Amino acid sequence: MNNSDTNFSNQLPFEQLAKLGLDREKVEKLPQEVKxxxxxxxxxxxxEVTLPAGNGMVISLPLKLQLAADKDGNPTLIAYPVQRELSVDRNNELRLSQQELDALRRGDVLQKAIDINGEKTQQYLQLDPETKSIIHRRITEVQIEQKLKDMEKVNDIELGSQQKQQAREGKPVELSVGGEKVSVGIDLKEPQGFKVVKGDLKEWERQQKLRYDEQHPEYLGLVMTDKNRWEYQKVVENDSKERAISLDPTQKEERKSGLKR
Structure with missing residues (x-):
């Protein structure tokens, strides 16, 4: 979803954002790093966003957002709401096997051809531990091979063909740089789509297996306060997770309204 050429600064989908209670004023007031x-x-x-729940009621829902381009190059809003488990509907859309689901839950990154807005492309898939949603990005947009080439050149090292193939498949690889172990691998939560960890593959696995929600009973997120400004507050507790799950029956309606899950 992200590369150096992706920029929606002049074409933010304010109509789609408004359906989540994020009007132009609220979007403009987001912290600069979030925008x-x-x-x-x-x-x-x-x-935290607000969704209409009928009878004049609204529901507060913690989620993450991402913009992607559809096949015509227009921005499409993708929502990753907090949920207890991977959505069954989403699993069916991505045609994930039980083996693939188990791999995602372990923190592995998958490479798979999936249909995005009517176009089938090779994508990396990764489970976001905070929301239990699947993040995906075109393989061509993650420049990990170029990063490895740069590291080879700068540090005068040479990777074997097996290591390069592992990196292309989304598996981390271990390098020896200046006498120290360094691991490089796909991580779609990072801006560039990959990250470098000081340490061997065991250290990489240790960091990847850490589950934020196992260490923290709640999450911090952005909330629009009574002072009409965004502040980081506690947004997810057990009850708010229940509210997020209760929205599952309305997901199809959200898709019809222009939001992509």
Whole structure:
């Protein structure tokens, strides 16, 4: 979803954002670093939005947002709401096997051809541990091979063909740089789509297996306060997770309204 050419600064889909209670004024008041993530096609931090629930009621829902281009190049809003488990509907859309689901839950990155807005493309898939939603990005937009080439050149090292193939498949690889172990691998939560960890593959696995929600009983996210400004507050507790799950029956309606899940 994100590369150096992705920028929606002049074409933010305010109509789609408004359906989440994010009118132009609220979007403009977002912290600069959050707005930059949004316009660059990156996944935003958690934020609390409001959705109509009928009978004049609204529901507060913590989620992450991302903008992607459809097949015509127009911005499409993708929402990653907090949920207890991977959505069954979403699993069916991506045609994930049980083996693939298990791999995602372990923190693995998958490479798979999936249909996005009517176009089938090779994508990397990764489970976001905070929202339990699947983040995906075109393989061609993650420049990990170029990063490895740069590291080879700068550090005068040479990767084997097997290591390069592992990197292309989304698996982390271990390098020896200046006498120290360094691991490089796909991480779609990072702006560039990959990250570099100081340490061997065991250290990489240790960091990847950490689950934010296992260490913290609640999450911090952006909330529009009574002072008409965004502030980081507690947005997810057990009860708010229940509210997020209760919205599942309305997901099809949200898709019809222009939001992509």
């Amino acid at each position: 930059e993530k949004l316009i660059n096609g990156e996944v935003t931090p958690l934020m």
